[in-house]
Amino acid sequence: GHSLLAVRLIARIREQLGRELTIKQLFDQPSIKALADELSRQETTPARPSIISHGPNSRAPLSFSQQRLWFIDQLQSGVSTNYNLPMVLRLHGPFEPGCAEQALSYMIARHEILRTVYHYDGQEVEQVIQAEAAFTIERIDLQGLSAQAQQAACEEAIERTVSQAFDLSCDIPIRATWVALSPQQGVLIFNMHHIASDGWSMGVLAEEFSQLYRQACAGEPLMLAPLDIQYGDYARWQRTYLQGPVLDTQLNYWLAHLAEVPPVHGLALDRPRGQQASEGALFSQSLDSELAEQLRGLCQRLAITPFMLLHGILSLVLARHSGSHDIVVGTPVANRLQAQLAPLIGFFVNTLVLRVNTAGHTDIQSYLAHIKDV
The missing domain is CATH 1.10.1200.10 (ACP-like)
Structure with missing residues (x-):
């Protein structure tokens, strides 16, 4: 699965x-x-009710996810880059920045969320969708530099671009930079703010941009299937749907599920716990093909996904090294439960809390059945 x-x-x-x-x-x-x-x-x-289009929007409420992120942005005085979502592509072959500009301008006109700013009147914050938004790709030409100087300048351009903060009150949430290294090679840098995007959205961005760029280079009219709804329509739907009994049911579930949840993990640390910071490390490990195939076979026999299996394994490791059987792990979920949302760019992703009890299981099958139910 x-x-x-x-x-x-x-x-x-x-x-x-x-x-x-x-x-x-x-x-x-x-x-x-x-x-x-x-x-x-x-x-x-x-x-659940369908999401209804309200036609071209000029203003819309924030979704709950956007409201949370906007609040955090204000706490950090609007200068944090923690919620920038960069995508860096090294391209081989001729590249036409003008055609790329046409493609991205079409996308900004197509997706209201890409020309949205956020207005706070002292009591409420709302999305303000601009009728149009001028867009240009920043161009940096490094073709005349030596290879060493070119690499250093390219790395500096990437760092500067991805670390530039967005002012949510006036900046549209997408930027692009083209770094030319030679007539046949360069680096294309996209940067978006999380309040208008997520991992799924970056895939939509890449797919639509590729299609529109090819059309622009071929001199064809830019054309994609029209969108049935916009992100503002989703935000209105969410505010209407998640209230009353529906909201009470979900709140009661999570209050019960997270009752007496451990506030922090019990892992032994090699230094005193400091203040929360956004810096972290990444550890990657590749599995050989034989072991990976064995794990896939186990998942099929137990009717679980590879994620469920790895989540179960991680929970056992954390339990062993923390001395606790109550293991809590957070994971992002796409949160696009309606087919209408699949082609949209926007902030839909949510963090799901997975709480596992590693004690009291007689065998691996019963333990993984518990993981499946989490």
């Missing part, structure tokens, strides 16, 4: 059949027939 594909399937089932299905219900069905039987039992379960 693949949880991201599962989310897409659930969204399509909701769109086509008007039925609600959880990821657990999906993974619990071993065949198409079993899934159909489960859906037949869900006939009376009301599907």
